[in-house]
Amino acid sequence: MQEKDIFNLLTDESFCNYCLKTNVEDVEYWENWLKENPSERENIESQKALVILLAHETATQVAQNEYRKLQQRIQLSGKNSGKLFPLIRRWGIAASLIISFSLGYYFYHKAQRNQQIASTISNKIVPGNARVMLILANGQKIELNTAASGTVARQSNTTIRKTNDGRIIYDGDSKNILYNTAITARGGKFELTLADGTKVTLDAASSIRYPVSFIGKERKVEITGQVYFEVAHNPAKPFRVLTRGQTIEVLGTHFNVNAYDDEPVIKTTLLEGSVKVNYLGENVLLKPGQQALVKNGISIIRVSAVDPELVVAWKNGLFRFNKTDLLSVMRQIARWYDMEVIYPEALKNTDLFEGSTLRSANVQSILKQLEVTGHVKFEVDGNKIIVRNK
Numbered sequence: 001m002q003e004k005d006i007f008n009l010l011t012d013e014s015f016c017n018y019c020l021k022t023n024v025e026d027v028e029y030w031e032n033w034l035k036e037n038p039s040e041r042e043n044i045e046s047q048k049a050l051v052i053l054l055a056h057e058t059a060t061q062v063a064q065n066e067y068r069k070l071q072q073r074i075q076l077s078g079k080n081s082g083k084l085f086p087l088i089r090r091w092g093i094a095a096s097l098i099i100s101f102s103l104g105y106y107f108y109h110k111a112q113r114n115q116q117i118a119s120t121i122s123n124k125i126v127p128g129n130a131r132v133m134l135i136l137a138n139g140q141k142i143e144l145n146t147a148a149s150g151t152v153a154r155q156s157n158t159t160i161r162k163t164n165d166g167r168i169i170y171d172g173d174s175k176n177i178l179y180n181t182a183i184t185a186r187g188g189k190f191e192l193t194l195a196d197g198t199k200v201t202l203d204a205a206s207s208i209r210y211p212v213s214f215i216g217k218e219r220k221v222e223i224t225g226q227v228y229f230e231v232a233h234n235p236a237k238p239f240r241v242l243t244r245g246q247t248i249e250v251l252g253t254h255f256n257v258n259a260y261d262d263e264p265v266i267k268t269t270l271l272e273g274s275v276k277v278n279y280l281g282e283n284v285l286l287k288p289g290q291q292a293l294v295k296n297g298i299s300i301i302r303v304s305a306v307d308p309e310l311v312v313a314w315k316n317g318l319f320r321f322n323k324t325d326l327l328s329v330m331r332q333i334a335r336w337y338d339m340e341v342i343y344p345e346a347l348k349n350t351d352l353f354e355g356s357t358l359r360s361a362n363v364q365s366i367l368k369q370l371e372v373t374g375h376v377k378f379e380v381d382g383n384k385i386i387v388r389n390k
Helices: 002-010 014-019 024-036 039-057 057-070 089-103 325-335 363-373
Strands: 132-135 141-143 150-155 157-162 168-172 179-184 190-193 199-202 207-211 219-230 240-242 246-250 254-259 267-273 276-279 280-284 291-296 301-305 320-326 340-341 352-358 374-381 384-389
Touching: 002 014, 014 024, 024 039, 024 325, 089 246, 141 179, 157 246, 179 190, 179 199, 199 207, 207 280, 246 267, 267 276, 280 301, 320 325, 325 340, 325 384, 363 374
Parallel strands: 168 190, 219 240, 340 384
Antiparallel strands: 132 141, 132 179, 150 157, 157 168, 179 207, 190 199, 199 219, 207 219, 219 254, 240 246, 246 276, 254 267, 267 291, 276 280, 291 301, 320 352, 374 384
């Protein structure tokens, strides 16, 4: 199906009625058309999913961001035949997305109420919940995802509370140095607020060790995995993050650290403020929009400009890929869906992937799109993803 045809579909009133099931006659028309044109079913289903995605409010921000980047490059024509919707903002966004990704791909996700998009693959694997373990200073372990809202524990003069939306907040000012550790499982994500007001978001398979109350001249925490920080400003007490031999020093800022053990480099990305990254005696000062890359055992810190929104897409419930290789894509999928990836002895794939999808999608729908756009195919066997060359 050509790009012009795709554009017309997304602005065709009959097709939109079919996707959203708002007109019985249009539904019947398109179902009959698919029976007569079975070779176009995959294209139609893909565009149908996109229409529903755009109709779902959780996808609005994603589409708007992509539209703003593309609207200066893409001229939307209002001259279309057949029954058409006016080219209102949302359908304009859809059209620009399709044209933009004509050389790549666009992932899609279904909302729960749109069961008609369901894949023919049974036993769909969906991501986990906010599974997190809190380990107190005395060694007591608390499963926070099953704990009731309200006071979870007390340590010295500090109260640990769980909010109605599942976040953890520390209240009080302990005079004793007590350390807690929060650990997210594979497939989990969690938010907590430290005693100084610093907000922390942990991605899957990540951890943070921190004091119940910050005593002394500095605020120091240790992390593994991927963690996003919004550090409370306090010039008199610098905030330091330690991970894999690297130290990040800040006063008050927003930044992201990706330090998974299975990633080849540690990535520190600055969104607001400034941070100083130290590794093996080398130091760099980052500005907003910059990323520091550190390779284990090499005392060279490389700095590059990046799109911060791409880096923190995980925090906002998205997978976003920008010329990302297959191995990197699969590491993210494996952590989020708590799966093992098995590769062939000789992996021939050299594709770089681009696109976006909600992290609430089932894994089969994502793998199907990767198959369409790359030179690999996938088989899901229990909690294993088997990669094969096409």
